[in-house]
Every structure is written in C-alpha cells, then in structure tokens.
Amino acid sequence: MTAHSTSPAFKENAHNALADAQLQKALGNVRLNFIGRRAAAADRLPEFEALRDQARDIRDHVLRYLDVYLEIYERNVVAAGGHVHWARTADEACSIIVDIAKARGAKTVAKGKSMVSEEIGLNAALERAGVKAIETDLGEYIIQLRGEAPSHIIAPAVHLNQEDVEAEFRKAHTHLPKDRDLEAPEALLAEARAELRAKFLSADVGVTGANFLVAETGTSIIVTNEGNGDLSQILPKVHVVVASIEKIAPTLEDASALMRVLARSATGQDMSVYTTLSTGPRRLDDVDGPQEYHVVLVDNGRSNMLGTDFEDMLRCIRCGACMNHCPVYHAVGGHAYGWVYPGPMGAVLTPSLIGVEKSGHLPNASTFCGRCESVCPVHIPLPKLMRHWREREFERHLSPAPARAGLSLWAFFAKRPALYRFATSVAMRALAWLGRDKGRFASLPLAKGWTKTRDMPAPQGATFQAQWKTQRKRSR
Amino acid sequence: MNAQKQPPRVGLFATCLVDLFRPSVGFAAVKLLEDAGCQVTVPSQTCCGQPAFNSGDRRTARDLALQVMDAFVNVDYIVAPSGSCGGMIARHYPELFENDPSLRARAHAFAAKMHELVSFLVDVLKVEHVKAAFPEKVAYHDSCSGLRELGVCAQPRKLLDTVEGLEQVEMKDPDVCCGFGGAFAVKYGEISDAIVGVKADTIEESGARVVLAGDLGCLMNMAGKLSRRGSGIEVRHVAEVLAGMTGTPAIGAPQKKSA
Numbered sequence: 001m002t003a004h005s006t007s008p009a010f011k012e013n014a015h016n017a018l019a020d021a022q023l024q025k026a027l028g029n030v031r032l033n034f035i036g037r038r039a040a041a042a043d044r045l046p047e048f049e050a051l052r053d054q055a056r057d058i059r060d061h062v063l064r065y066l067d068v069y070l071e072i073y074e075r076n077v078v079a080a081g082g083h084v085h086w087a088r089t090a091d092e093a094c095s096i097i098v099d100i101a102k103a104r105g106a107k108t109v110a111k112g113k114s115m116v117s118e119e120i121g122l123n124a125a126l127e128r129a130g131v132k133a134i135e136t137d138l139g140e141y142i143i144q145l146r147g148e149a150p151s152h153i154i155a156p157a158v159h160l161n162q163e164d165v166e167a168e169f170r171k172a173h174t175h176l177p178k179d180r181d182l183e184a185p186e187a188l189l190a191e192a193r194a195e196l197r198a199k200f201l202s203a204d205v206g207v208t209g210a211n212f213l214v215a216e217t218g219t220s221i222i223v224t225n226e227g228n229g230d231l232s233q234i235l236p237k238v239h240v241v242v243a244s245i246e247k248i249a250p251t252l253e254d255a256s257a258l259m260r261v262l263a264r265s266a267t268g269q270d271m272s273v274y275t276t277l278s279t280g281p282r283r284l285d286d287v288d289g290p291q292e293y294h295v296v297l298v299d300n301g302r303s304n305m306l307g308t309d310f311e312d313m314l315r316c317i318r319c320g321a322c323m324n325h326c327p328v329y330h331a332v333g334g335h336a337y338g339w340v341y342p343g344p345m346g347a348v349l350t351p352s353l354i355g356v357e358k359s360g361h362l363p364n365a366s367t368f369c370g371r372c373e374s375v376c377p378v379h380i381p382l383p384k385l386m387r388h389w390r391e392r393e394f395e396r397h398l399s400p401a402p403a404r405a406g407l408s409l410w411a412f413f414a415k416r417p418a419l420y421r422f423a424t425s426v427a428m429r430a431l432a433w434l435g436r437d438k439g440r441f442a443s444l445p446l447a448k449g450w451t452k453t454r455d456m457p458a459p460q461g462a463t464f465q466a467q468w469k470t471q472r473k474r475s476r
Numbered sequence: 477m478n479a480q481k482q483p484p485r486v487g488l489f490a491t492c493l494v495d496l497f498r499p500s501v502g503f504a505a506v507k508l509l510e511d512a513g514c515q516v517t518v519p520s521q522t523c524c525g526q527p528a529f530n531s532g533d534r535r536t537a538r539d540l541a542l543q544v545m546d547a548f549v550n551v552d553y554i555v556a557p558s559g560s561c562g563g564m565i566a567r568h569y570p571e572l573f574e575n576d577p578s579l580r581a582r583a584h585a586f587a588a589k590m591h592e593l594v595s596f597l598v599d600v601l602k603v604e605h606v607k608a609a610f611p612e613k614v615a616y617h618d619s620c621s622g623l624r625e626l627g628v629c630a631q632p633r634k635l636l637d638t639v640e641g642l643e644q645v646e647m648k649d650p651d652v653c654c655g656f657g658g659a660f661a662v663k664y665g666e667i668s669d670a671i672v673g674v675k676a677d678t679i680e681e682s683g684a685r686v687v688l689a690g691d692l693g694c695l696m697n698m699a700g701k702l703s704r705r706g707s708g709i710e711v712r713h714v715a716e717v718l719a720g721m722t723g724t725p726a727i728g729a730p731q732k733k734s735a
Binding site: 011014015018327328330331332364365366367368369370371373374384387389390391392393394395399403407408410411413414415417418420421424428432436437438439440442447448449450451452453454455456457458459460461462463464465467468 | 490492494495496497498499500501502503518520521522523525527528529530531532533534536539540543547571620621624625651652653655656657658659660661662663664665666667668669670671672674696697699700701703704724725727728729730731
C-alpha cells in the first residue's frame with residue numbers, strides 16, 4: 001500500500017512546523033550545511049556545468065528508450081544469476097518482497113536507505129507479515145525508533161537536533177547503562193553502530209534501493225556514506241534490490257557520469273564514501289555475498305508520466321539539492337509536504353504518483369524563485385512543472401473557489417484597458433487617501449494573509465498612466 | 477549610414493504594480509531611458525498576464541499576452557522596471573504560443589525585444605555611470621526572476637557604484653527569495669512571512685540604511701515586514717536612486733505633509 005499522505009493538510013502541517021522551535025532550530029542546519037558545500041564542490045570542478053548538461057542528456061536518452069533498456073537490464077541480471085520481478089503497483093512490489101522473505105523463513109530484514117521502499121510502504125507490509133524491518137542507515141534508524149517518516153530524501157532525520165537523538169537512544173537502548181556519556185556526536189554514532197552490528201549479523205534478508213541500474217551489466221549501484229548498505233546486502237543470504245523503473249543508466253560510463261554530479265549536488269562531496277556495485281549473487285570464487293539476488297522493479301505510476309508534461313521529472317537522480325535550496329522547505333521542513341517526497345521535486349512528483357486532488361497544495365506552495373532549477377544536476381524545470389500542475393488544477397476546477405473568483409474578476413478588468421485605467425485610477429486615489437497618514441495599512445480586507453504579519457504599503461495616488469497622460473499633454 | 481543616429485524607440489512597460497502603487501518608479505525609468513538617449517512611449521497597458529499564468533489559467537495569460545503584443549508596436553525595445561514581468565514576457569510568452577504556428581514567431585520576436593530596465597541600460601545602451609547623488613549605505617536584493625531568468629546581478633551594482641556618496645554593502649544571501657511570490661504571499665501568508673522574516677534579519681544585519689531591488693512586489697513585501705517590525709530601514713526601487721529621484725517618501729513611508 002502506498003505510504004499514507006497528509007498532503008491535503010499542508011497548510012496546517014506548515015503552521016505547526018513554523019511554531020515548532022525544535023524543528024526550526026534543526027532546519028537551520030539545512031541552510032548551513034548543504035548550500036555552501038554544493039557551491040564549493042561545483043566551483044572546484046571547471047566542467048561541472050558541462051557535466052550537468054551531459055547528465056540531463058543521459059537521463060533523457062534513458063527515458064526515450066526506457067523499455068529497451070529495461071529489457072537489456074533484465075537479461076543481464078538473469079545472465080548473472082539474479083532474478084527480476086516487475087511490480088506495477090506499490091502493493092505488488094510489497095507482496096513480491098514479503099513473499100521472498102517468508103519463503104526463506106525470514107524473521108528480520110536489514111534495510112539500506114531506500115526512498116522507493118518508503119513510497120511503497122514496505123516496512124508496514126513486512127510488519128503485517130510478521131517480519132521485522134530494521135533500518136540500518138543512521139538517519140533512518142533514528143526515525144524508525146521515533147515512528148516517523150523521512151523528512152528529506154538524503155538526510156532523513158535532518159528535522160532532528162543532536163539532543164533529540166540522544167533522548168531517543170536513551171529511550172530505546174534501555175539495556176545500556178543509564179549514566180553513559182552521549183554528549184559527543186561520536187558517542188551517538190558508536191552506540192548506533194554497536195546496536196546495528198548485531199542486527200546485520202542476524203538478518204535473513206537484506207533490502208537495498210539503487211541509485212542506478214546499469215543496463216549493459218545488470219548491475220545495481222548504491223552510494224552511501226556509512227557503509228551500512230554494503231553490510232545490508234553482503235551479510236544476509238538474500239539480497240533484494242527495490243528500485244523504480246527510471247533508475248536505468250545504459251552503461252557503467254553513464255552511471256559514472258551521473259555520479260560525478262550526484263554527490264556534488266547532494267552533499268558537496270566529490271564522491272560518496274562508499275560506492276557499491278552488485279551484479280548477481282555470490283559467485284564460486286567470491287569471498288562473500290548473498291546466495292540469492294533479486295531485483296524488484298517498481299512502476300507505481302511512473303510509466304504514466306512518460307510522454308506527458310511531467311516526463312522531465314523522471315530525470316531526477318534524488319540528490320536533494322532542490323529542497324536544500326528551497327526557501328519554503330527551509331521554512332517548514334519535509335514532513336509538512338505530507339508524503340514521501342518533499343521540497344520542489346516532491347511538489348512535482350507527489351501529484352504524479354498519488355494524484356493532484358490529494359496533493360494540490362504542493363505545486364502551489366512555491367514562490368517560483370527558481371533556485372531549485374538553478375541547482376538541479378539534471379536541469380529539471382521544476383517551477384515549470386509545478387505550473388503545469390496548477391494548470392491541471394485550474395482546468396479541473398480543483399483550485400479554491402475564492403482564488404478563482406478573484407482571478408476572473410481581475411482578468412475581467414485586465415482585458416479591458418480603458419475600464420481598467422478608470423477603475424484603478426479611482427481605486428488608487430481612494431486607497432492613497434485612506435493610507436495618507438502612515439503610508440501603509442496595518443490591515444486590509446482580502447489580504448489578511450499578508451497584513452496579519454506585514455504592513456501593506458499604500459499607493460502614492462494617481463496611477464502612472466494617469467499622471468503620464470497629463471504630463472505629456474502639458475508638455476505639448 | 478546614419479541609422480545609428482536615430483534614438484532607440486523604447487516602449488515602457490511600467491508593470492501593474494508600478495502603475496498602481498508607485499508611479500514615481502515609472503518616471504524614474506523614463507528619466508533614465510531619456511538620459512541615455514531613448515525616445516520613450518507609454519502604450520496603453522494593464523498587466524503582462526503573469527498572475528493568470530502562474531495560477532494555471534493559460535487562456536487568460538494568452539489573452540493578456542496578445543493584448544501586450546498588440547499595444548507595443550513601432551518600438552525597438554520594450555523595457556520594464558521589473559525582472560519578474562520582464563521574465564514573463566522574455567521567457568514565458570514564447571512558451572505560451574509554442575504550439576501555435578500562427579503566433580509562435582511573433583511571440584519569439586517580441587520576447588527578444590524585452591529587457592529589464594537596469595540590464596538594458598548597462599548591457600544594451602552601454603551606460604557606464606549615472607548622474608545622481610544618494611549619500612546612504614545601501615544593500616541591493618536580487619529579485620529572483622530578474623536574477624535567474626534574465627541574469628540581472630552585476631548591472632545594478634555597477635551603476636549604483638557611480639552614484640555620488642552611495643556606499644554599497646551586501647546583505648547575507650542577497651540572491652535568496654524574499655518570500656513574495658505573487659499570490660503566494662497571501663495564499664500561504666504564514667510561510668511567506670517566515671521567509672521574509674529571514675530576509676529582514678539579513679537586511680538588518682547588513683548595516684544598510686536603505687534596501688534596494690528591481691521589483692516592486694519584492695520591495696513591498698520587504699517594506700511591509702520591516703515597517704511592521706518598526707525598523708527604520710528605507711525601501712526603494714533601484715531606479716529611483718539611479719535617476720536621482722529620491723525626493724518621494726520611501727515605500728510604505730508616510731506621505732510628506734504638504735505645507
């Protein structure tokens with residue numbers, strides 16, 4: 001079952017997020033940590049802009065021939081001794097993975113970080129089948145303890161502060177001495193590592209996502225900074241890769257070109273610490289590796305985006321740069337968006353996957369400042385795609401009635417210049433007269449959303465067009 | 477060839493906000509353009525259509541775009557004291573008529589004539605300096621559309637450097653959105669307010685006494701936030717300072733009592 005959504009409550013979510021001092025403190029780290037590092041990484045590489053163009057072209061090529069590459073990829077996975085499963089929906093994907101786990105009598109599943117597993121609600125599905133999923137990425141581990149969803153696609157616990165993590169560990173790890181020192185971040189890391197190590201060793205099945213699926217070799221690639229993905233997929237007997245269908249890179253060369261922009265855009269690293277390539281199960285002369293290797297290819301709405309206005313969104317390589325640079329994300333954080341994918345990429349992708357009627361706020365809650373597009377490593381025109389969603393909402397009469405009424409009243413005048421000039425010239429004189437003492441309004445009907453916290457500057461008086469006309473007449 | 481002797485004919489697209497709220501910016505734009513040797517006209521105008529375009533109402537946006545294209549004839553350039561409306565015309569008009577073979581070429585040609593005021597002065601008219609004095613410490617905010625759609629960034633700073641007595645300081649992150657976003661500022665007022673709150677902090681921390689930008693929407697948002705906070709920082713359109721027309725009260729400041 002696709003993950004639960006609170007996107008219809010975006011406004012309330014945002015209101016609560018803005019009032020949450022702890023969250024606001026944590027969100028300061030997004031601004032602080034990601035933006036400068038990405039800029040520095042891009043500046044260090046003279047060919048970075050050319051690489052972005054190349055990355056966009058590779059992704060466009062993949063989408064144009066996606067069916068062809070998926071079949072090549074499948075053939076090569078099978079040739080390497082792996083299994084490929086096709087899932088049209090979230091439910092199908094979950095059933096496939098649950099069946100694999102149950103057939104092997106699995107009690108626990110070790111999971112590397114995977115956004116598509118969040119999208120399909122995999123942990124809940126495993127839970128219902130009596131299988132415990134253990135998140136092994138530090139951030140994912142923390143939010144799993146808290147029963148929360150990720151608030152960022154690459155930094156799932158970015159909404160938390162260090163003291164929140166310490167409190168959570170004290171609550172969860174009750175078998176450890178109460179007076180232990182968890183002051184330093186290193187102490188928290190060491191404790192998580194020790195807790196997780198035992199779980200890696202006891203897991204029957206390892207589930208990871210994939211950053212790329214390489215068609216020419218049937219290889220799945222993950223990049224991590226903790227090495228947890230490697231342990232998740234090497235130690236258990238069975239490795240299941242769950243990935244959405246657009247993750248294809250035709251060749252290893254293409255994957256490496258995409259990786260050159262991925263880490264730089266995401267964290268400002270030249271490369272992530274670990275880059276792990278998996279091709280099939282353990283071979284005879286391998287020193288380690290799983291006995292079985294499965295790939296679950298998830299569509300869940302993506303093939304419907306091909307050939308539409310929203311196809312460009314499928315270029316996304318999940319770096320998170322768009323949300324890292326988004327003023328709205330900075331203000332409200334990821335949970336406010338109400339579903340798996342937050343920020344600008346979520347504002348486009350979520351309506352595509354769960355329907356715009358359930359997520360109509362998301363593409364509207366943007367100032368269209370364009371900073372997301374300016375940092376996107378594959379040049380996704382995010383504001384344009386959000387605008388396309390607004391068009392769909394307008395066509396289907398999903399936008400709020402007062403906004404529609406206001407828009408058509410304004411349009412009535414704007415399309416009649418003479419009437420407009422007359423009406424605005426009267427209105428502006430009246431407003432100017434009303435605001436003459438202070439030069440601004442502390443409250444205005446119809447603009448409460450503005451004047452509740454900001455003044456509205458008053459107009460100067462006669463309109464520019466009216467003044468211009470009299471001036472030019474006089475000078476003639 | 478004495479074709480170059482002909483003054484460039486510029487149609488001023490004042491923008492609806494300047495037309496309605498701050499005509500002094502329109503007159504400042506006219507002065508700057510005339511000082512640079514242009515022959516300026518002000519064709520009948522309402523709005524570029526951006527509010528409709530960004531609300532998903534493409535039909536109204538197209539109607540208004542056609543109205544603008546019909547009004548601005550017999551000009552060499554269309555110039556607006558705004559990167560937002562300028563971006564709408566220069567970048568999005570072609571998009572509006574992309575699938576309309578009868579209008580596509582016209583929209584592209586029209587878009588190519590469109591310029592934001594300050595970048596037009598610097599990049600097209602090669603203006604090197606202005607004749608103005610403003611002995612104040614000012615910070616310039618980069619409005620998003622001007623910056624990212626039209627590349628307006630160095631030009632205003634370059635001309636401001638030639639204003640007598642003016643000292644420029646940079647606020648932190650001048651390229652970050654002020655939270656205006658048109659209807660966003662009212663529809664998502666709380667979020668918009670949080671964003672402009674951060675912007676107001678950085679303006680106050682910069683030590684500037686005056687904040688300038690090239691778009692009236694952003695300016696009204698920043699002015700509204702600063703005045704609600706009781707800050708004494710003045711907010712003005714960059715054209716007013718470049719034209720030396722700073723006699724009018726700043727945005728959101730009380731009108732001077734007439735004697």
